[in-house]
Amino acid sequence: MWNIIHILLGALIGKEINSYFLVFIIALVTHFLLDHVPHWDGDYGKEGFFKGKGFNVRKGLILFYVCLFLIGAFITLKLTLKENNPRILFGALISASPDLANLFYKNKNKYYQKYLNFHTKIQREARFLVGFPLQLLITLVLIFLLVR
Numbered sequence: 078m079w080n081i082i083h084i085l086l087g088a089l090i091g092k093e094i095n096s097y098f099l100v101f102i103i104a105l106v107t108h109f110l111l112d113h114v115p116h117w118d119g120d121y122g123k124e125g126f127f128k129g130k131g132f133n134v135r136k137g138l139i140l141f142y143v144c145l146f147l148i149g150a151f152i153t154l155k156l157t158l159k160e161n162n163p164r165i166l167f168g169a170l171i172s173a174s175p176d177l178a179n180l181f182y183k184n185k186n187k188y189y190q191k192y193l194n195f196h197t198k199i200q201r202e203a204r205f206l207v208g209f210p211l212q213l214l215i216t217l218v219l220i221f222l223l224v225r
């Protein structure tokens with residue numbers, strides 16, 4: 078699932094729920110639930126990744142994800158400051174963390190590798206024509222809910 082969706086949903090959870098503990102739990106659980114919704118992540122070399130060879134992503138796709146990340150981070154930071162509510166930033170960080178953890182895929186710790194396998198296995202993919210519009214719609218709904 079696109080990182081911006083995890084970031085914005087985490088921010089929304091932080092905005093609406095008045096407990097760091099609950100924000101932590103709900104932001105983490107919803108990350109894995111969202112990953113299980115059929116989505117389009119582009120071809121990031123899932124087969125190779127699963128065999129421990131790491132990601133194999135086209136540069137254009139990396140740029141796309143960096144842009145989504147920056148938009149999500151910008152909205153989150155602006156809202157955190159506007160509402161003077163650090164839970165918004167906290168929720169976004171927690172919600173994004175399971176994917177950020179993927180960046181250390183070269184670490185061979187067996188518990189970490191088990192986590193990577195779990196995180197990879199729960200992904201459900203959809204073809205572009207279904208997965209892209211669905212994620213765009215979710216992103217726009219989340220932005221609407223955050224700035225209303």
Ligand SMILES: [Zn+2]
Nearest residue numbers: 078112175176
């Ligand atoms: Zn994920």
